[in-house]
Amino acid sequence: MDDPTVMWSHDRYKECTTKLSQFLKGMGYNKGDVFFMPIAAQQLMNIKDRLPAGVAPFYDGPSLLEYLDDMQSLERKVNAPFMMAVAGKYRDMGTMVEGKIEAGVCRKGMSLVMMPNKEKIEISALYGETEDEIQLAQCGDQVRMRLRGIEEDDISPGFVLCSPKRLVHNVKAFEAQIRILELKSILTAGFNCVLHVHAAIEEVTFAALLHKLQKGTNRKSKLPPTHAKRGDSIIARMEVTGGAGSVCVETFDDAPQLGRFTLRDQGQTIAIGKITKLITDDTA
Missing domain, CATH: 2.40.30.10 (Translation factors)
Structure with a gap:
């Protein structure tokens, strides 16, 4: 918005939001799903603190961080059967896989099933986003696992680790x-x-x-x-x-x-x- 060709112009702001609204509506978004705000990120304007008076008289809403802080948190399926799509694999003192947990929780020593080949495996080590080993991870976490009971060659990205009680x-x-x-x-x-x-x-x-x-x-x-x-x-x-x-x-x-x-x-x-x-x- 602070570009010399724009200079916080209300007309340019309306042009952008109108075109984006039409595009997003076509993608299936409802009006209530979308919120627009003018920002000059390199100048840190409207990122943490609200815009100073007079910069954009047409906007009196929250700053970006203020808006993010007030958003409702997503409901995580912590109590659901475990499910994690394998995004990558490699060998490091055993067979390692990585991915994001989509449902449930997992612990070191937990028994799971690798789909679609229905191999029964066990988590011998569990890591979060750091190098340190963790004991438990839950829905929404990005994790790395060392698996026992399966070879690296038998896994492909797109395979899914899941609970034996509820196979994908x-x-x-x-x-x-x-x-x-x-x-x-x-x-x-x-x-x-x-x-x-x-x-x-x-x-x-x-x-x-x-x-x-x-x-x-x-x-x-x-x-x-x-x-x-x-x-x-x-x-x-x-x-x-x-x-x-x-x-x-x-x-x-x-x-x-x-x-x-x-x-x-x-x-x-x-x-x-x-x-x-x-x-x-x-x-x-």
């Missing part, structure tokens, strides 16, 4: 609500792209377009659409065609972190989506 689903197909962001042509059944969900990356294909969602109301069309284009929201059935042949996921309602994804093609993000239904052997 491993499916070949699923239904999802998808918003198309960027697409040079049209999208039809048979379109191939790359799925990015938690730490997993798999090739997928649009097996079928099931419904088109009406703008504003999200009402499903009675007939399946023949195609979809940029800006459309659809319900589609996706099938994993990559080397693994399946992927560890959950529905968005059950586990948002394991149920939301992006689709990429030719180095560009073409769509975002959330999984609404898992196609298991029982439902197929």
Whole structure:
């Protein structure tokens, strides 16, 4: 906002917020989800302390840190069965994996299951964001674990560590609500792209377009659409065609972190989506 071409101009502020609001609304954000504030970060203006009087008469809201301090904290699923997607692996006096805990808690000596290969493992050492070993970690923590009972070669990013009482689903197909962001042509059944969900990356294909969602109301069309284009929201059935042949996921309602994804093609993000239904052997 302090750029010489802007100089805290209200007109420029309105232009930016109006264009961003339209874009974010198209992405599915509601008006109450978004808050705008003018900032000059290099001058530290409106970061910690509020703007001095007269700098931006059109804004009398909180500073950035003030706003962040007043935000409601996220509800962590501490009491849920343990679940952690493996983001990386390496060898260091044993098999090491790292990732962010999405649900539950874990302790040194705890027994878990590595999906999708259903290997039973044990945590022999647990580390937080420092080099020091810790005894316990919970939902939301970024951790490193030394595992006993599995070799490094048997693990790939996108595998999921979970509680033996509640195994993560491993499916070949699923239904999802998808918003198309960027697409040079049209999208039809048979379109191939790359799925990015938690730490997993798999090739997928649009097996079928099931419904088109009406703008504003999200009402499903009675007939399946023949195609979809940029800006459309659809319900589609996706099938994993990559080397693994399946992927560890959950529905968005059950586990948002394991149920939301992006689709990429030719180095560009073409769509975002959330999984609404898992196609298991029982439902197929």
